[in-house]
Amino acid sequence: MTTLDQAAAGCAGITLGLLWDISWHASVGRDTVWTPAHLTIYAGALLAGLPGAWEVLRATFAGTAAERGRSVAIWGMHGPLGAWLQVWGSAALLTAAGFDAWWHGAYGLDLGILTPAHTALATGMIAVHAGALCTARRQGRERVFVFLAGMLLLLLATLLIEVSYPNRQHGAVFYQLSCAAYPVVLVATARALDVRWAATRAAAVYTGLALAMLWVLPLFPAQPRLAPIFNAIDHMWPGLFPVMLIVPAAAVDALAGRPARISVPLLGAIFLVLFLAVQWPLAGLLLSPAARNPFFAGDQWYFGVTSHQEGIFPRLGEWRHRFWDAPPGAGQVALALAAATLSSAAGLTLGGFLSRLKR
Amino acid sequence: MKATKRIQAAVKRRLFPSLILPAALLTMGHVGSPDVFFQGAAGPYEVRVTVRPPEVIPGAAELSVRVAGARSVSVRPARWDAGPTGAPAPEPAQPVRGAPGLYSARVWLLTASSYALEIEVTGGAGAGRVSIPVAAAPVRRVAMSRAIGGLLASLLLALLAGGVQLAGAAVREGTLAPGAVPDSERRTRARGAAAGAALLAVLGLLAGQRWWGRVDAEHRGKLYQPFQLSAAAAVQGPQRVLALRLDDPRWLQRRALLAPDHGKLMHLFLLREPSHGVFAHLHPVPVDDQAFEAALPPLPAGRYRLYADVTEETGFAHTLTGRVELPPAPRPDPAAEPELAADEDDSWRLGPSGSPPAFAWRNREPLTAGRETTLRFALLDGNGRPTALEPYMGMWGHAVVARDDGAVFVHLHPSGTISMAAQQIFERRWDVGIDPGADPHAAHLMHREDRSPAELTFPYAFPAPGRYRIWVQAKSGGEVATGAFDVRVSR
Numbered sequence: 001m002t003t004l005d006q007a008a009a010g011c012a013g014i015t016l017g018l019l020w021d022i023s024w025h026a027s028v029g030r031d032t033v034w035t036p037a038h039l040t041i042y043a044g045a046l047l048a049g050l051p052g053a054w055e056v057l058r059a060t061f062a063g064t065a066a067e068r069g070r071s072v073a074i075w076g077m078h079g080p081l082g083a084w085l086q087v088w089g090s091a092a093l094l095t096a097a098g099f100d101a102w103w104h105g106a107y108g109l110d111l112g113i114l115t116p117a118h119t120a121l122a123t124g125m126i127a128v129h130a131g132a133l134c135t136a137r138r139q140g141r142e143r144v145f146v147f148l149a150g151m152l153l154l155l156l157a158t159l160l161i162e163v164s165y166p167n168r169q170h171g172a173v174f175y176q177l178s179c180a181a182y183p184v185v186l187v188a189t190a191r192a193l194d195v196r197w198a199a200t201r202a203a204a205v206y207t208g209l210a211l212a213m214l215w216v217l218p219l220f221p222a223q224p225r226l227a228p229i230f231n232a233i234d235h236m237w238p239g240l241f242p243v244m245l246i247v248p249a250a251a252v253d254a255l256a257g258r259p260a261r262i263s264v265p266l267l268g269a270i271f272l273v274l275f276l277a278v279q280w281p282l283a284g285l286l287l288s289p290a291a292r293n294p295f296f297a298g299d300q301w302y303f304g305v306t307s308h309q310e311g312i313f314p315r316l317g318e319w320r321h322r323f324w325d326a327p328p329g330a331g332q333v334a335l336a337l338a339a340a341t342l343s344s345a346a347g348l349t350l351g352g353f354l355s356r357l358k359r
Numbered sequence: 360m361k362a363t364k365r366i367q368a369a370v371k372r373r374l375f376p377s378l379i380l381p382a383a384l385l386t387m388g389h390v391g392s393p394d395v396f397f398q399g400a401a402g403p404y405e406v407r408v409t410v411r412p413p414e415v416i417p418g419a420a421e422l423s424v425r426v427a428g429a430r431s432v433s434v435r436p437a438r439w440d441a442g443p444t445g446a447p448a449p450e451p452a453q454p455v456r457g458a459p460g461l462y463s464a465r466v467w468l469l470t471a472s473s474y475a476l477e478i479e480v481t482g483g484a485g486a487g488r489v490s491i492p493v494a495a496a497p498v499r500r501v502a503m504s505r506a507i508g509g510l511l512a513s514l515l516l517a518l519l520a521g522g523v524q525l526a527g528a529a530v531r532e533g534t535l536a537p538g539a540v541p542d543s544e545r546r547t548r549a550r551g552a553a554a555g556a557a558l559l560a561v562l563g564l565l566a567g568q569r570w571w572g573r574v575d576a577e578h579r580g581k582l583y584q585p586f587q588l589s590a591a592a593a594v595q596g597p598q599r600v601l602a603l604r605l606d607d608p609r610w611l612q613r614r615a616l617l618a619p620d621h622g623k624l625m626h627l628f629l630l631r632e633p634s635h636g637v638f639a640h641l642h643p644v645p646v647d648d649q650a651f652e653a654a655l656p657p658l659p660a661g662r663y664r665l666y667a668d669v670t671e672e673t674g675f676a677h678t679l680t681g682r683v684e685l686p687p688a689p690r691p692d693p694a695a696e697p698e699l700a701a702d703e704d705d706s707w708r709l710g711p712s713g714s715p716p717a718f719a720w721r722n723r724e725p726l727t728a729g730r731e732t733t734l735r736f737a738l739l740d741g742n743g744r745p746t747a748l749e750p751y752m753g754m755w756g757h758a759v760v761a762r763d764d765g766a767v768f769v770h771l772h773p774s775g776t777i778s779m780a781a782q783q784i785f786e787r788r789w790d791v792g793i794d795p796g797a798d799p800h801a802a803h804l805m806h807r808e809d810r811s812p813a814e815l816t817f818p819y820a821f822p823a824p825g826r827y828r829i830w831v832q833a834k835s836g837g838e839v840a841t842g843a844f845d846v847r848v849s850r
Contacts, residue, residue, distance in 0.1 A: 029447075030419075030467040069538035072528040074521065081533050084525055088518065095514045102511075106501040107578050108415035109467075116571045223448055226417065226467040227474060228441030304469050356534040 003051035007086055007132040008144050008151075013044020014093070014125050015155040016213065019239055022113070022161060023217050026237035026302040029226035031109055033101050042097065048128045049090025055083035072359050080359055082138055085131025093124030113162050122159050129155060133192075137354045142195050149189040149198075150205025156181040157210065157243060164240055166291075166298070169283030171325020172332035175276065178243065179340035183271045184347040186249050190257040191351025198257070203249035210242035214297050224303035231301050231316050238297040241286055248274040256348065264348065268341030272333075287321050388494055388676035388778055390585055390666065391767035391822060392760075395493055396731075396775035398818040402487020404429060404480045407818055408775075409731060410491060414499035415578075419465040422476065424452055429482040432462040436493075439473045439673045442789050449479060471496040471581070473675035475785040492781030494675045496583035500575070519560045527553030586610040588667055588681030592655060597695035599655040599688055603627070603643055603667070605679065611649070616672040620780030621752035623702070625651055626668040626770065629683075630761055631661055635828050638841065639707035640757070643667075654701040658709070660687040666761075666768045674781035678768060704752050706832060708841035715741040718831050718842025721814060726848045728824045734758065734771075734817040736831045738840055748811040751834035753779075756815035763826040771817040821848040 001009075017040030024037045032038075056079030059071050063078060071078040079087075100117035129152040136145040157164065160177055168174045190199040217236040224233065248271045255262045255270065285291055291298030305316055328336070388395075395410040407425040424432050433449035452464035468474055475490040503511075531541045531549030541549070587607040592599055603625075605611075617624045623642040631637035637658055643651035665681040721735040736756070740746045748755050758771040769776055815833060831842045 029469070066538065072532040074524045074528050081525075081529050084528070088521055088525060091514075091521075092518050095511065095518060099511055102503065102507060106415065106503070107574060108413075108497065109417040116567050116574065119567070225447045225450070226469045227436035227447055228438035228445040228469060228472075229447060230441060230445060232445075353529075353534065358534055358536055359532055 002139075003055060003083075004132070004135050004139055004141055004144055006051045007048040007082075007128075007135055008148055010044040010046070010048025010086075010090075011129050011132050011148055011151050013040050013047055014128060015044075015151050015158065016209070017041035017044055018125070018155065018158050019213050020217070022158065023213075023237045023239060024222075027222040027224065027233055027235070029224050029303060031104070033097075038097075042094065045090040045093045045124070045128060048086045048132060049094075052079070052083035052086030052090070052131060055079050056087060070359050080135065080138055081357065082131045082133070082135030085127055085134055087131075089124045089127025089129075089131055091124070092127060093121055096120035096124055113159065125155055126152070134354065134357060137192055137357050138359065142193050142198075145193060146189070146195075146198055146201045147205055149185055149202035150209065152185050153182065153202060153206035153245060154209050156185065157206065158239075161240060164243065165324075166241070166283045166286035167320075167322065167324045169279055169286075170323040170327060172328035172336065173325065175272070175328065175336045176332070176339050178275065178279075179268070179272055179336045180343050182243075182245055182248075182275075183252070183268065183340050183343040184350065186245065186252045186271075187256050187267065187344050187347025188351035188354060190253050191348060192354035194355075196257070197250070197253050199249040199252045200246060203245040207242045207244075207246060210239070214238045214241060215294065218294065218297065218300075226304060229303050230305045231303050233301075233303050237302065238300050241282075241291070241296050241298070243275075244278040244282055245275075247278045256344070256351075264345045265337075265341045267344040267348075268337055268339075271344065272337055272340045283323070287323070388668075388678060389767075389769040389776060390678050390680060390765075391762070392769040392776070393498065393822065394820060395491065395777060396771075396818040396820070397489075397491050397777050398733075398816070399489060399774045400487070401426070401478055401480045401489040403484035404482065404487045406478065406480060406487075406489060408478060408489075408491055409820070410476060410493050412493050412495050412498075413468055414497065415501070416471045416495060416497045417467065417469045418495075419467050420474075420476065420493060420495065422452065422464045422466070422478075423455070424462045424464070424478060424480075425460055426462070426480050427460050428484065429460070429462070429480045431481050432464070433479050434464045434466050435477040435479070436466040436468055437475045437477060437785075437789075438468075438470070439475070439675075439785065439788070443477070446477070449477075468495045471583075473671070473673040473781065475674070475781075475789075490782055490785045492674050492676070492777050492785060494677075494781075497578065497581050498583050500579055500582060519564070523553050523556045523560060526556035584609070586677060586679045588665055588679040590665055590681045590683035592683055592685045594686055594689045595698060597689055597692045598697040598699065599686065600699055601627075601641075601643065601653045601655050601683065601685075602646075603651040603653075603665075603681070605649045605651070607679075610679075613671075615675075618670050618672045618674075618780050618784055620668065620670050620778060621704075621754070623704070623752070624669065627651075627653065628666045628668075628759055628768075628770070629658065629663040629707075630666070630765070631659070631663050632682075632765075635664075635761060635763065637661075637663075637707070637709055638759070638830050638843065639705070640759070640832065640841075641705045641707075642702035644702070652699060653705075654697065654699040655685065655688075656701065656705060656707045657688055658685060658707060660685050664761075664765050666770075668770050668778075670778045670780035670784075672784065674778070674784045676778035676781055678770075680768075704839075706751075706839035706841055708830065708843060711843075712840075715739065716746045716835055716840055718833075718840065718844075720844050723844075723846075726821055726846055728821050728848050728850055731818070731820045734819060734829065736815045736817075736842065737813060738815075738833050738835055738842075745813040746835045748815075749834045749837070751832060751839055755812055756817075756831060756833040758815075758817045758832070759830045760819065760821070761828055762823070763828070767822060767825070767827070769819070771819055773812075773816055775818050824848050824850040 021037035059067050059078040068078045072081050103117040133148050163173050186199040189202045218238045220236045222236045286298050397408040404426050409423045411421045432452040435446050435449040437443050437446035450464050450466050452462035455461040474493050477490050480487045527549040530552040589604045592601045625643050627641045629639040641653045643653035662684050667679040670676045716738045719737050737745050754772050761768045827846050829844045
């Protein structure tokens, strides 16, 4: 197992551990620092961070001049950029985990995903993935790169889970945040590699992993261990059906993959239009009775529905089968378009950088 | 014996470390006394339960259960409106090693609300169950300790500095051919990237700080604070009338409906300032949704602290606080008819009565903050023998504990600090074997004794050191006797 394989396993531990953790909170509820899901995340951070640290120490203290010549220097220490990023992300993640443990003691167990402490955790998680992607690119391991890009898409989708319920997929916020989060990864992947359909394959990896979690998680029994319980579930919460990134990803590959050139706003617009075209009708399907089966895992809810949406959704009710947001207006669509454009531009820059990465 | 006590103290310290610190003085059902104490029957078992409610929500309540002859003890939290069907599976309580008969458990509560902690004991005598009402609300804002703050801040600074360096190094050398030396253009671009990363880090830090500040302010806004009561006393004809208004805006927001406790919607205690030398336990009657009034007994004029115990229909018990200045009593006028009748269960103490029956404190011993104790009192006749007691509002006895600065106030019964009204609400709501037609007090005549006990016992732990006064009340020969005892509680 190479250090890159270890880093890839670490990224899988972080992202799948995070999905497991969210499912745990939605089905079991009670929490300590030492739940198996948390341990998987921390172990993932170490699995990716320690080989990076080892690379840095080796290149600095035992490396040949040639090895040091293939590294970047920080504070007199040498190491490949990917190794540095893995170390940094892992350290940031573990520091944020300490902050998060304090946070829970100070403000209670959080009921939402987006808190300052979790944002710090997410920064570390993304950095670890970015480091592993750099390592994979530098070593020319294209398959691992595609796998990691898919894992990064899954990580971003998981961080956005609160705005990604099918009930929110006819609202502006879901599209704006999706347009900010996904194009950067897809475009960078298409630009970074010399292989065809890299972004599409990364989207397929994301979809496959998300579906696997969706189908496997509910096979495990679980019972809520916090009061009150307004939705007595007896299995792990499956998570959400993956968003359909494959279609816009194929367009990104066709238009933005090397050596093609396309104007950035057009790329953003194409992403938004294709994403909307697929996701909008899919959202309707996911809310319909046709999705209430293990394949789509529709209509699956958190055990303490009331506390999550206190005052809004007092109990399981009709709201489950409705869209929650007003349809987006022109201004909101423009904002989504701007997000997709900026995200695509960032993807082009990062993808170009990765394609030229030598150290 | 000494060894046992040491173990008990150690166990208590471990179970309830915050009691030793001058921690949370904000609480609900009482003032400055957050922990819940219960002593009574769980079916055939005599149990003594201590609950330390969570200080943040969602959070865990910690329980210790003392019971003899049990094989297993479990706890199940049920929110008032979700009931047993919306409660998680019973949480097994763990026996505390080295302390036979002592069990500990943690149960998690998701929302700020009123809960029943259902304790089930099984053993040789079969199964027994009891519901302990607990009101949960965030009461504490934890400031970050210097050590943790320093550690996290230095890690954060190191990470940010490292991140800025990393951005610079990536641009300077990332795409550079192996072994090559970066030219001045690359170095300039690297400095630009580092500066951009530094700017991003500073903006991120500022945004994070603002975000944290918002969360913190929201948390502080949700902290439970005792509700204020406005009060005024005025002479009306031959009597003085105390008018109370529940007009605290935060109280009005709750739109609380009150439930009777011992047949009264409000139990009001007046303690005369500054020395708490005069005490009264009155039962104001509602005038409308927000107003109560009570005919005042012959208390001397002066300034009084007010503590009003009420229980919401959800079982959430509160002690409202206030102050009032009493005017001098009007001259007696046998011709004038008082408009407002006093409640028959009102009682007061103006000072030592000097005549029997009189209370004796049976186990007067040095008291330590945070250590559980049982306060034992007896009402003695002129010959020093316990008198026959009669139930006073359904209980053999009542006790009130107040610290001299008014920051601690608690109303105790032989069954502990719990709100009897809340317990009845849960029992009635969930139909756990209480006959609704029965005497409303019959359910909680303590210790299942239907005969007058020789002693009144109150389970309690003083929450903080200081000078306290304890008032004990019991009824004998149709009269309510009130005794007062001063005590110093050490750290």
